[in-house]
Ligand SMILES: NC(=O)C1=CN([C@@H]2O[C@H](COP(=O)(O)OP(=O)(O)OC[C@H]3O[C@@H](n4cnc5c(N)ncnc54)[C@H](OP(=O)(O)O)[C@@H]3O)[C@@H](O)[C@H]2O)C=CC1
C-alpha cells in the first residue's frame with residue numbers, strides 16, 4: 001500500500017514522517033509554506049525522544065500523482081477544506097482506491113461517499129502541532145497517536161487492515177473498529193470544546209458552556225438513534241499507548257487544532273463541522289441546539305475577525321452565546 005497523505009499539517013505531517021521513516025511508501029499533498037519547506041528541507045518531526053527530518057516526497061496537487069491501484073488516501077485537512085480536496089481527487093482520476101478520513105467530526109465520510117465508493121473513518125487521537133512550515137510536533141508517548149479505523153458506514157475490510165498495519169509500522173497505534181463512527185461521535189463530544197478554547201485560550205476552563213454543548217450533543221445523538229463511545233471512559237491498555245507529555249524541549253505547545261488555526265491567522269475554522277454538526281443534527285431531529293448553534297456562529301466570527309486565542313472571557317462568551325452568538 002502506498003499512502004497519499006492529503007493535507008500535510010499537524011496530523012498529516014506527523015503521520016507522513018512516521019510512515020516514511022518506517023519505510024512505508026508515502027507521498028504528501030501539501031500547499032503554501034509547508035509545500036515549499038518540504039521541497040527545500042524535508043519534513044521535521046519532533047516527539048518525546050525523537051527529532052528527525054525526513055525527505056517525504058511531496059506534490060502540490062493530486063493531478064501530479066500517477067495513481068496506482070494500491071494507493072490509499074489519508075485525508076488530513078480540516079473539515080472546511082474537504083469538499084475542495086475531494087473535487088481535486090476526482091479530477092485527478094481517483095476511482096475506487098480507499099479514502100480514509102483522518103479528521104475530526106463526522107461529516108467528511110459522508111461527503112467522500114457521495115463521490116467515491118470506498119470510504120473509511122479514522123478517529124484521530126494525536127495531540128499534534130503545526131509549528132512552522134516544514135515542522136510538526138506531537139506531544140505523546142510511546143506511540144505518536146492512536147487511530148480507530150473502520151469502513152464507512154460500518155464494518156472492517158482488508159483496506160482497513162492494510163492501513164492499520166502501515167500505521168503501526170509508522171509508530172501510530174491502530175485499532176480496527178466495526179462501528180468506527182460511534183468512536184468518531186464520541187470524539188466529537190470532546191471537540192465541541194475546540195471553539196471554546198479558541199475563544200478563551202488553550203488553558204481556560206470552559207465551564208458550564210462546555211457542559212451545555214455536550215449535553216445538547218448527547219440529546220441530539222439520542223433523538224437521532226446514534227450510538228457513541230464515552231470519550232471519558234478510561235482504558236488502561238489504550239492510555240498506556242498514548243501518554244500525554246506537557247513539554248518537548250524547545251517546542252511550544254500551542255493547543256488544539258482550532259486554537260492553532262487562529263494562531264496561524266486562518267480566515268475559516270472547523271467549527272461548522274464540530275458544533276455545527278450538532279446544530280445540523282438537532283435541526284434535523286427537532287432537538288433544541290442553541291449553544292452549539294451560537295458557538296458555530298462565534299467560531300466563524302473569530303476567524304473572520306482575525307482574533308487570536310484568548311481574546312474573550314468566559315463571562316463575555318456566556319453572554320454572547322445567550323444572545324445567539
Ligand atoms: N492537531 C491536532 O492535535 C488534532 C487534529 N485533529 C483533526 O485532524 C484534522 C487535521 O487537523 P490538523 O492537522 O491540526 O490541521 P492543519 O491545519 O495543521 O493541517 C492541515 C493542512 O492541510 C492543508 N490543506 C488543506 N486543504 C488542502 C488541499 N486541498 N491540498 C493540500 N493541502 C491542503 C492545510 O493548508 P492551509 O494551512 O493552507 O489551510 C494545512 O496545512 C482536523 O480534522 C482536526 O480537527 C484531530 C486530533 C488532533
Ligand SMILES: CC(C)(CO)C(=O)C(=O)O
Nearest residue numbers: 126127128190256257258
Ligand atoms: C482532542 C484535541 C483537542 C487534541 O488535540 C483535538 O482533537 C483537536 O486538537 O482538535
